[in-house]
Amino acid sequence: MSHTHEHNHEHSQSSKGLSHIHSHRNLIGFDEHGIPTVTLKASDHGGESSLEDFTKDYMNAVQEYRKTFPSKQNVIENTPDPAVRDMLLRMEQLGIDTTFDRFDAQKPQCNYGLSGTCCKNCNMGPCRITSKAPKGVCGADADLIVARNLLRSAAAGAAQHGMHAREVMLALKKAAEGELDVPILGEQKIRATAEAFGIKQKNRQLKNVAKDLADALLEDLSRTVPAEYKTISACALPERQKVWEKLDILPISVYHEVFEAYHKTSCGTDGDWKSVMQQFLRVGLAFTFSGVVGASIATDSLFGVGDRVTSKVNIGALEKGYVNIAVHGHLPLLVSEIVKAGKREDLIELAKSKGAKGIRFYGICCSGLSAMYRDSGVIPLSNAVSAELVIGTGALDLWVADVQDVFPAIMDVANCFKTTVVTTSESARLPGAERFEYDHHHSNLNETKKLAEKIVRRAIESFENRKGMQVYIPPYEVEAEVGFSVEYIHKRFGSMKPLADAIKEGKILGIVNMVGCNNPKVLYEKCIVDVADELIKNNVLIITNGCASFPLMKLGYCAVSGKEKAGDLLREFLEPDLPPVWHVGECIDNTRSSGIFAGIANELGKDMYELPYAFCSPEWGNEKGIDAALGFRLNGLNSYHCVEAPIHGSKNVIEFLKYGTKELLGSTMNVDTNPVNLAKKIVADMKEKRKQLGWD
Numbered sequence: 001m002s003h004t005h006e007h008n009h010e011h012s013q014s015s016k017g018l019s020h021i022h023s024h025r026n027l028i029g030f031d032e033h034g035i036p037t038v039t040l041k042a043s044d045h046g047g048e049s050s051l052e053d054f055t056k057d058y059m060n061a062v063q064e065y066r067k068t069f070p071s072k073q074n075v076i077e078n079t080p081d082p083a084v085r086d087m088l089l090r091m092e093q094l095g096i097d098t099t100f101d102r103f104d105a106q107k108p109q110c111n112y113g114l115s116g117t118c119c120k121n122c123n124m125g126p127c128r129i130t131s132k133a134p135k136g137v138c139g140a141d142a143d144l145i146v147a148r149n150l151l152r153s154a155a156a157g158a159a160q161h162g163m164h165a166r167e168v169m170l171a172l173k174k175a176a177e178g179e180l181d182v183p184i185l186g187e188q189k190i191r192a193t194a195e196a197f198g199i200k201q202k203n204r205q206l207k208n209v210a211k212d213l214a215d216a217l218l219e220d221l222s223r224t225v226p227a228e229y230k231t232i233s234a235c236a237l238p239e240r241q242k243v244w245e246k247l248d249i250l251p252i253s254v255y256h257e258v259f260e261a262y263h264k265t266s267c268g269t270d271g272d273w274k275s276v277m278q279q280f281l282r283v284g285l286a287f288t289f290s291g292v293v294g295a296s297i298a299t300d301s302l303f304g305v306g307d308r309v310t311s312k313v314n315i316g317a318l319e320k321g322y323v324n325i326a327v328h329g330h331l332p333l334l335v336s337e338i339v340k341a342g343k344r345e346d347l348i349e350l351a352k353s354k355g356a357k358g359i360r361f362y363g364i365c366c367s368g369l370s371a372m373y374r375d376s377g378v379i380p381l382s383n384a385v386s387a388e389l390v391i392g393t394g395a396l397d398l399w400v401a402d403v404q405d406v407f408p409a410i411m412d413v414a415n416c417f418k419t420t421v422v423t424t425s426e427s428a429r430l431p432g433a434e435r436f437e438y439d440h441h442h443s444n445l446n447e448t449k450k451l452a453e454k455i456v457r458r459a460i461e462s463f464e465n466r467k468g469m470q471v472y473i474p475p476y477e478v479e480a481e482v483g484f485s486v487e488y489i490h491k492r493f494g495s496m497k498p499l500a501d502a503i504k505e506g507k508i509l510g511i512v513n514m515v516g517c518n519n520p521k522v523l524y525e526k527c528i529v530d531v532a533d534e535l536i537k538n539n540v541l542i543i544t545n546g547c548a549s550f551p552l553m554k555l556g557y558c559a560v561s562g563k564e565k566a567g568d569l570l571r572e573f574l575e576p577d578l579p580p581v582w583h584v585g586e587c588i589d590n591t592r593s594s595g596i597f598a599g600i601a602n603e604l605g606k607d608m609y610e611l612p613y614a615f616c617s618p619e620w621g622n623e624k625g626i627d628a629a630l631g632f633r634l635n636g637l638n639s640y641h642c643v644e645a646p647i648h649g650s651k652n653v654i655e656f657l658k659y660g661t662k663e664l665l666g667s668t669m670n671v672d673t674n675p676v677n678l679a680k681k682i683v684a685d686m687k688e689k690r691k692q693l694g695w696d
Helices: 005-011 051-066 072-078 082-094 099-105 111-115 142-177 187-197 206-222 230-235 238-246 254-264 273-303 332-342 345-353 365-372 384-391 410-416 445-465 486-493 497-505 526-537 549-554 560-565 568-574 587-604 623-633 651-665 675-693
Strands: 026-030 036-040 309-313 323-328 359-364 378-382 398-401 420-425 434-438 478-482 510-514 540-545 581-585 613-616 639-641 669-671
Touching (some): 099 384, 142 206, 142 273, 142 445, 142 623, 206 273, 230 238, 230 273, 254 273, 273 332, 273 651, 323 365, 323 445, 332 345, 332 365, 332 398, 332 445, 345 445, 365 378, 365 587, 378 384, 378 549, 398 410, 398 445, 410 420, 420 445, 434 445, 478 549, 478 581, 486 587, 510 526, 510 587, 510 675, 526 549, 526 560, 540 549, 540 568, 540 675, 549 581, 560 568, 613 623, 613 675, 639 675, 651 669, 669 675
Parallel strands (some): 323 398, 398 420, 510 613, 540 581, 613 639
Antiparallel strands (some): 026 036, 309 478
16 A cells, blocks of 8 residues: 655654544535535645535535435335335324334434534533534544544444344354254354364364354454454455554454443543544454354354245235244344244144144344244345334234344334234343343353243234234235355355356446345335346346345345346346345345355455445444445445435545545445435446456
């Protein structure tokens, strides 16, 4: 990475880190969609806009951005899934609020919150930055406040995925030690990963290798004494490890970096926005390699990788007359045992004795996505934002709420339909829900099968108590192909070479990993569908996981017939039995996407950042979304979004987050509220990459 003389002057003070990032003089502007943009001036001298002008401009920009937020009526008229439209109208008739009603009620959203210039980290505030008050009580300016807020959001995301990771790592460890009575199904994954980690395997039982692997993953999660971050050493690209070491952003552990993030951003600690953003990058690495990669390794090791299967999708797949159980959240252990219990003949007969036809399972958010291709018969219905609409059918007898992305509002709807809600974690309780939980110390982890049976029995009781409840199920149901992975691709093609050849030859223009949450700041699920339409007609293959994958499943993009939407070259590659969107699983299965990217790069003898790849989360909405995009950007891949981050009160943080990382990491953050224009930008950037490779 080259540096100017000006950069080298600062490097004399520190050979590592982000000290060479100087404060560019920027002018804020607005594109045709009202989104703030930054223009870098050629020098630090002359023509600089005043703070008063800048404050006025960014507030105007935020107000214009706010005008792009849709109303509930806009959603009803434009959401692409007719089942969502039907259920929104039904909920309105019943007088039940949804996410979209509450979003409308919050309007107009606070300008200071949207711009990131509100600070409440101490009790001398809250402070907000204006032209009249350009600094908070402690002296923090807009750059520092925006950077601190962004870092705290990233730390929260790392804690969320980190807790998910801890659960599955602990489960793998306890299963290996014999304290958890579940089989270890992922021998191939354990063996291959153990080799990368340098764990001895010769003449050792699988359970002992699995225990050592779980211990290594847990150590990276919680290390306090600085040492090698084994997951990064084993799994990250060597080229990237050199970049991160040079920037001094290699983490100690997730726990430490989250701890340090809150320490740095507390009152009177770190006053340098550049230092705060350096910690932001460290948190992103910790999130990626423990919260995502580590969690994925542990999950696939314990439960197996699974395989490609065909699944029914959407609300129309619900059936009356069964004991209907929904699993919602992120943790696979108890969910897998609940599904197993629900297939037991004695419990099925109990359900039939109460008048049911049998027991059926449905998936909401990532619990459903993790189970759908591992446990037959778990039907994915909805992402987190529209979970209330699923309960609003009146067809669910019991709702299993584990952790994350379970909105408190589901309780209001569940009470209207006498749907029993049970929580399964001490970390994630809901007022009024029944508790069938692992305790804080996981001392009852060995009671997993008992908990699962109790939950299924409670569902049967709920079915009996709900007889006569009015049910409405919109008649929309399709099939989707799910369970794509590195392992499936090798089984299907023999290696990554056919994919690599197709990209080089131009049958596949490039590959996009399309993921993320949903967000009422844009038209629900339409942004995802509009981006997908534009990409696949331009011969871009899409890999998907997490909440963003639901509209792609529900609307036929994950079906083999979906290839008819693709461009001629991509369609030729997909023949005879591949869809244009490959569903790889839950949100931690971003690891599978990056594994596919890396495998193709290896075949072509290229670094991953050189290839026509992209990360896209059109509707991202929660803190984990910041980290997910950052994880791919740390690997040199651009990210693309239809929703802005709350950063536009700071021209320096805007420049750093969106454009400044081009020099540091080789990647940029691109935002456009118009999804078609966003997709066109992705296609154009891919064509430029191909031109640089000599493939145009």
